[in-house]
Amino acid sequence: MSQLFSLEGKVALVTGASYGIGFAIASALHEAGATIVFNDINDEKVQLGIKAYEEKGIKAHGYVCDVTNEAQVQEMVAKIEEEVGVVDILVNNAGIIKRIPMVEMTAEQFRQVVDVDLNAPFIVSKAVIPSMIKKGHGKIINICSMMSELGRETVSAYAAAKGGLKMLTKNIASEYGEYNIQCNGIGPGYIATPQTAPLREKQPDGSMHPFDSFIRAKTPAGRWGEAEDLGGPAVFLASDASNFVNGHILYVDGGILAYIGKQP
Ligand code: NAP
Numbered sequence: 013m014s015q016l017f018s019l020e021g022k023v024a025l026v027t028g029a030s031y032g033i034g035f036a037i038a039s040a041l042h043e044a045g046a047t048i049v050f051n052d053i054n055d056e057k058v059q060l061g062i063k064a065y066e067e068k069g070i071k072a073h074g075y076v077c078d079v080t081n082e083a084q085v086q087e088m089v090a091k092i093e094e095e096v097g098v099v100d101i102l103v104n105n106a107g108i109i110k111r112i113p114m115v116e117m118t119a120e121q122f123r124q125v126v127d128v129d130l131n132a133p134f135i136v137s138k139a140v141i142p143s144m145i146k147k148g149h150g151k152i153i154n155i156c157s158m159m160s161e162l163g164r165e166t167v168s169a170y171a172a173a174k175g176g177l178k179m180l181t182k183n184i185a186s187e188y189g190e191y192n193i194q195c196n197g198i199g200p201g202y203i204a205t206p207q208t209a210p211l212r213e214k215q216p217d218g219s220m221h222p223f224d225s226f227i228r229a230k231t232p233a234g235r236w237g238e239a240e241d242l243g244g245p246a247v248f249l250a251s252d253a254s255n256f257v258n259g260h261i262l263y264v265d266g267g268i269l270a271y272i273g274k275q276p
């Protein structure tokens with residue numbers, strides 16, 4: 013059974029993985045035996061990431077690449093194939109959010125979010141699939157969100173992108189399943205990372221942020237998720253243990269989607 017979850021001999025590319033959820037997922041994939049490749053948008057962040065991986069005993073291969081830029085992505089994937097090996101596992105993790113009331117959001121701001129959160133997973137998946145087909149197998153994991161299923165105030169662009177990412181996941185699964193490529197999603201709940209730090213900041217009087225209290229009441233687990241909570245699900249979807257799982261969004265949310273919420 014342990015062999016089913018082994019990633020020995022596999023090359024895993026995790027986008028935007030200098031820290032946060034991507035870093036935690038890459039660390040878990042390494043523990044299962046994968047060789048880790050990651051990118052970030054500038055060399056400073058890539059170097060910070062390489063150092064952080066080294067501190068965990070992981071020799072990660074870092075590349076500077078803006079995942080919204082198709083030429084940069086194609087060049088990065090070609091370099092990875094030359095310097096490390098063909099990408100067996102792709103985790104489309106890089107993402108941004110802009111919390112702005114929709115009627116105050118500019119079209120450019122909307123486009124920026126969709127560009128990173130939806131267009132980029134298309135661009136990077138398109139870059140790695142041909143070699144996966146040649147190799148006869150591949151795993152693509154798209155990091156979706158609660159907002160792939162639910163909306164809330166101020167996150168219109170993000171929800172539209174993550175909803176689209178859910179359907180892109182299902183379409184890649186449909187179009188490339190015959191080549192033994194499985195494409196699935198992970199839908200994290202509310203995870204304590206830099207992206208959600210503004211939602212957890214203590215109030216001036218030292219009290220909890222209202223959103224912090226709200227999420228704890230909406231989560232049966234009664235807590236925010238840790239990035240490390242996503243490692244096991246990622247190893248499962250990256251391994252042979254999930255070879256007949258395709259087009260599925262695995263929600264790792266402490267039960268938020270199942271729960272009406274604690275009575276105040
Ligand atoms: P984060 O802390 O903001 O990290 C995002 C990462 O993506 C950073 O390393 C960032 O690099 C990178 N990135 C952004 N734009 C990029 C681009 N154009 N090219 C390359 N890298 C880029 O976010 P996180 O909380 O770890 O979230 C990671 C993923 O999980 C995102 O897709 C997010 O939507 C999703 N997610 C998060 C939560 C949560 O509660 N935290 C829940 C569900 C889903 P820089 O630092 O250089 O900008």
Ligand code: GCO
Nearest residue numbers: 109157158159200201202208
């Ligand atoms: C927000 C949060 C969420 C989380 C995550 C939940 O402002 O509501 O940032 O969007 O990041 O996507 O799954």
